[in-house]
Amino acid sequence: MPPPDAATASAPTAAPTAPGPAPAPIDVEQAEAALVEHYPRLVRLAYLVLPPALGRNRRVLTAHAVVQRSLPRNRTAATPDDGYAYVRSRVLRQALDAGRTLRRVAWPRRAQLPPLLPHVWGLRLFPRSGGADELALDRRLSALSGGARAAFVLRGLEGLTDPDVRRLLAASGVDDPHAALAEADGIGTEGVALLESPEYDPCSLQARPTDLLRRRQHARAAVAGVAAVAVCGALLGLPGDGWGADGAAAPSYTRNSAAEAALDPAKVRRVPRDAWRASARTDFSVWPTRGALADDRPLLRRALAVWARPGTSVRVSSTPATPVGPPMGPAQLLYAGEVDRARVVLLYDGLRIARYAEPRTGAGPVALDFARVDGAAADTAPGAAPSTYALVAARTDGNVRYLTAPWVETTSVRDLLDPNGDARPLRRGADGVTAPLPTPGERRECGAWDVLEVTEKDPGAVRVLSDLGELTPARLTSGAPSAPADVSGGVARAAWARTACLLPAVRSHGVRTVNSWQYASQNLPESNGGAKWVCTRAETWRGTENRVLAQFQPPTAKAGTPPTGAVAARASSSSACGAREPSVLAGVLWKSRGGRWYVLAAGSEQFRSVRTTGGVTGDARGRVLAVRARPGDRAELDGLLADGRRVGALR
Structure with missing residues (x-):
């Protein structure tokens, strides 16, 4: 995504044939306004260009320090660029300076030293960790030189053309901008879209304590040292030998036996x-x-x-x-x-x-x-507890290996998008580690979703597990929330074939189980066939912040192809579509093959009537509704439950 001034910043600059007028000076207030307005983007730029060897905590603090030091020193600065481009060039130069090697014969540059400010005592700050794609990009960037890393970031994050990148690199002290661009070409463009990932956002941080035990020991040692100096000073002023009864013994420390064990x-x-x-x-x-x-x-x-x-x-x-x-x-x-x-x-x-x-x-x-x-356990009731059937042992080159539980008899791989396909045997070593299988959802087009199937030694049940970016794979189930079952049989697999590509929406959220079930079916107006309404609920280890998706699945023209569903509604931290509150209601604005628009809605079996108000009004007895509408209409849905309660649509 280019910055707001990308059209100005990326326009190629032609060499003048005759001396022109002096560049207009930029007032320091203008530069400060650009810095404040685009501060998150400038800090992300500095964080990406800084050498990964600094460590994530120091990169975060250094990136903020670099940006905050990028205002002009004087009241005005003569420059042909606007405020953002001027501040960006100063940020880039300092970030590159921070990655240069210290030399004995020269004073270090300011950016090469740890920042004095900002600084947080007792905390380690770092951005949220990404998935396998971000880790792979981070490794590729760490192998580049500082100039090549800057070239890749300026192209991808700032949207600059190669001539503008060369000009900026040369102005920032890069010896050979052409070589830097050529080196950046070597890692391809697959990771450009990931530069906007939270993995590289130094303004959205996680905080963790530093080494508490060592910090406490250092504090005690400092206090003891100060006390010893004070005692020694007092004793040196006294007559006689001076050291006291214990001589030069160091103070004793209480040791934590549990921590040592x-x-x-x-x-x-x-x-x-x-x-x-x-x-x-x-x-x-x-x-x-x-x-x-x-x-x-x-x-x-x-x-x-x-x-x-x-x-x-x-x-x-x-x-x-x-x-x-x-x-x-x-x-x-x-x-x-x-x-x-x-x-x-x-x-x-x-x-x-x-x-x-x-x-x-x-x-x-x-x-x-x-x-x-x-609370994890191997249990024959899928809704009782998350699974302990496998752990992720390694992720390498787009593949994942699992360490399986001792009660797993066999392991196999199944593509959820191919409900009629057979499971493929997956080799497993004597130590319980499986052969590699492709990480699901690696490709953006979702051409396959490979899951791990494990068969228990007793009673021989088959469990389906999917990697969602965690150490523990999520257990997949199918059926009503009151009685979920493992994904087996043609009906359950066909349902998951239309739902699997929604799983990236719950990746890396601490998900332990995902249940998907068809809660309603509907005959579409104008004899357009039948549609299905599916609810998918992802339970997390926290017990809160669960993810719920309601999906509308119209029929497809191509026989044998799972219909492409549309997410009709989504919610988090909701009890809907779960064991405690199985009811769910959702709706969509749908266009028929004849070109007419309708508000469609469907509720689970607990609903006795459904109505729409607002931009479209109408009601229906039963749990499905279809009302004529116009493009862009907005409708408010609610329904009446069998117990007399009136509830709104999932949101």
Whole structure:
């Protein structure tokens, strides 16, 4: 999306043939107005150009500092650009300076030093973590030089042409703008649309504490040091030997034994392979310890240390509302082994799953992911609890691998968009890790949606799980909210074939289960066939902020093709379409094949009548409605329930 002045900023500048008039000066108030108006965009630009090696917390603070230091030093500044272009050029120069190597023979530039302001004591600030696409783009950008990274961002975020990019890079001190553009060409244009992602928004931040234990120890040491200096000064002024009864002994510190035990790899809990067979529980507490590196003490020590106090270079992500602090005591080791190009450790503390991943060879970025799993259990009733059938072990190159539960007999892959297709067998190693399968929804056109099917050893039930960007895949079900069932059989699969492409709307929201059910059918006016009304409800680990989508599915002309549905209504933190409140009402403005417009609405079986008011008026006995309308009409829907209550449409 180009900035408001893109037409001005991106116009190529021709070299003058004769001296022209002096450029009009820009008043500092004009530059400040441009900075304030476009502050979020300028901070995003600085954040993207700054070197990723700084770490997310320092990149955020440095980006804000760079933008806030970009006003002209004098009252006016002679420049041919407008206010935004002038401030942008200063932001770009400082961001590039911050990535240059410090030299011994020269004073450091201001941007190369940590910012004095803004600064937040005791907190680590970083943008919300994105999905696999943002992670892949971040890795590609980190491999570029500063000039190439700036070229890619100026093209994609600012919409500048190559001549304007070369001019800006040259003005910002890049030695070879042509080479920078050529290097930026090497990563392609697939990630341009992601530059507007929340992953790169330094104005919408998450806050986490720094290392609390170390901070407390440093504070105590500082207080003790000051007290020791004061005592020594007083004693030096006294006659005699002066040191006192305890001599030079350091002050004692109270140590937290629980915290120390949590960081000791020798004390991690290990569960025998067949413990689950004799246990009444079916949650993560009975998962056995697996993996070829389960006895690698140095690896476990690194994983536990990073969990307790992640450094600024560690990429930390978590499902919403999941605490990311250290465990209260020794954690349970689920898995430790090599998966693709990483060493992976999966730990469980009774509330959360923590996944630690480091490069298999050499140095590189370390990842720490958290997922909330309280109340999870393998249960024959799909609505009773979220599943403990699988965990994400790794995501690499658009593929995902799972670590499966010990009670999983077989694993397979099924494309939800092909309800008549067969499931494909999925190989699984002796350690329970599956072969890679494509991450669903990677392509924007939604040409396929591959899910994991697992078959339990006893009673042989088939569960369907989908990766939604979390450590724990979401369990998919079908049927009325009062009695959801696993997705099996032609009817349920056909229903999900028309719903799967809506799942990206609930990705990375901490979703544990998704139920989709057809709550009504309707004969369309003018003999246009029959339509279906479907409600999809995504339950989160928080129990609140659930996502509800009502979908209108008209018939399609092409036989055998699942009809393309339209989202008629959506809501969050709603009880509609759930076990406690199964009723749902939604409507759309629809155009018939004859060119006439109608307001269509349908409610679940609890409705006895439906009406529309506002721009279109009409009512109908029963739970479906069709009223003539005009293009652009707005209608207010409500319906009467069997218990006498009148409720509005989903929103």
